[in-house]
Amino acid sequence: MTTSICAVGVAAPSWRLPTKDVNTAWGRGGGRGQSAVCAPDEDALTLAWAAADRAMAADGNGSPIDGLWWGTSRPPFAEGPSWTHLAATLRLGDDLDGSLVSGSTHAGVEALRAAADAVSAGRVTTALVICSDAIVPATGGSLEAVAGAAAVAVILRATGPAPITSAVTRWLPVLDRYRGDREDETRDAYDGRLFREEIYLPLLGGATAGREADRWSLPDPDGRLAAALAKRIGAETVSAPARAELGDTGAAAALVGAAGALGEVGTLAVVGYGGGRATVVEVQVDDPVPGADRVGADLAGGQVTTYTRALRSRRLLRPTGESVEMAVPPGSAMFVRGNHETLGLYGGRCVDCGTINIPPSIHPVCIGCGSAKFEEHALARTGSVQTFVINHTMPQPFEAPLPLVVVDLDDGARIQLQGATDGSDIAIGGRVELVLRRYTIERGVPIYGWKVVPVPEESS
Helix, strand or coil: CCEEEEEEEEECCCEEEEHHHHHHHCCCCCCCCEEEECCCCCCHHHHHHHHHHHHHHHCCCCCCCCEEEEECCCCCCCCCCHHHHHHHHCCCCCCCEEEEECCCCCHHHHHHHHHHHHHHCCCCCCEEEEEEEECCECCCCHHHHCECEEEEEEEEECCCCEEEEEEEEEECCCCCCECCCCCCCEECCCCHHHHHHHHHHHHHHHHHCCCCCCEEECCCCCCCHHHHHHHHHCCCECCHHHHHHHCECHHHHHHHHHHHHHHCCEEEEEEEEECCEEEEEEEEECCCCCCHHHHHHHHCCCEECCHHHHHHHCCCCCCCCCECCCCCCCCCHHHHHHHHHHHHCEEEEECCCCCEECCCCCCCCCCCCCCCCEEEEECCCEEEEEEEEEECCCCECCCCCEEEEEEEECCCCEEEEEECCCCCCCCCCCEEEEEEEEEEEECCEEEEEEEEEECCCCCC
16 A cells, blocks of 8 residues: 555544443442543534644645545434535535545544545545544443544545555454434443454454554453453553543544554554454554644543533433524525535635625625625634623523624634633633534534634643
8 A cells, every 4th residue: 555644633522421420320330431522512523623623734745635534433414414514614625535434433444444545546645534423322321431532633645654554354244333223322232241252352353363563553342342352462552541531432443542653653553343344454653643742632631521411412311491493494595505604614805995704695795895896715713802792591402601702813804603611711802713513403403613712821
């Protein structure tokens, strides 16, 4: 293969759920560890965007991305424009190659292999590969205490610091973790011991047999299986820290576990598993991959949350009473005409006076001079707070307190957006950045937009 990893970025959700809280709720006693859980405005797509944004920032090549491959077991649309929504948020070209891979937690390594093949064949020059997941486990099952969320993105080119040298796949026709049609929750393996002895160890043992690497990233569905596999094959694992911080991150697990190790020279084996398939991808790290030095910091932290809040965020515990919905369907003309500028964060710069109009589909004439001549303008993602207000009473599906913030962007545009925090860290004149979030789910359709996050003083 003639494909190399040239940059990497990772992202983790805002919340951390202690394992003991889940077990206590079901009368199973305590337990150690934690898992990463998405806040209500986060999901597999917002995490994918964040990881990709960091990978592109770390990449110093400057070549345009002409291929996008996304692997996730849970795309935001079971059938619909998941891939195009992600491409729009990343401001990628409309002639982009690539695909969405889903259906199991094996989707992450499938996306990586598909992108590597496209680069190796010369079909694309620069491929962006994103693996993300936000597992929604069945309540009361063993998966619930370990189910996590995260995303990782890598940029591939024909040459670079970390060539992909080989890949091998093995499979068995078995039912392990699954989610049926019209089911929101993912079910765990029927029998944990049967899964370990008849599926996981034999299948992954066969895929890894005869492979030699300095370090290994191994899938660890329950927190113990990776150690058992490592002992069997005599492997040194590098994925344990990410697993301990985030839990089982599904389709993202293989590359999330390996991301930090891309900063150290040597041979790295990335192992993905799901749906009865196991794949080993070998990477020869000749030089540290840009972005790998940030992995630990970008995955660490997170606010400790409660089991009840996690259930609400996963939409497994839903409120009753008053709620508010949008007046227009998500497939209406407003969204068809405005999705590109909303997701991509575009404004219209007036050709005559230079005023930036946001959004241009709502302001067909310039608010500064009345001209109708615009040119598309990619808005800045940083700025300063001009003013703000905090709503302390909000109907469902919104949660109070909810800040509404007017931001003067660094390119001269002024925009009003929701805040992504409770507002206690927002101040007039304070520096902020814009991040992608899920605003709501309307008629089963996720609606995405941008929110405001304060920038720490040391980073501003």
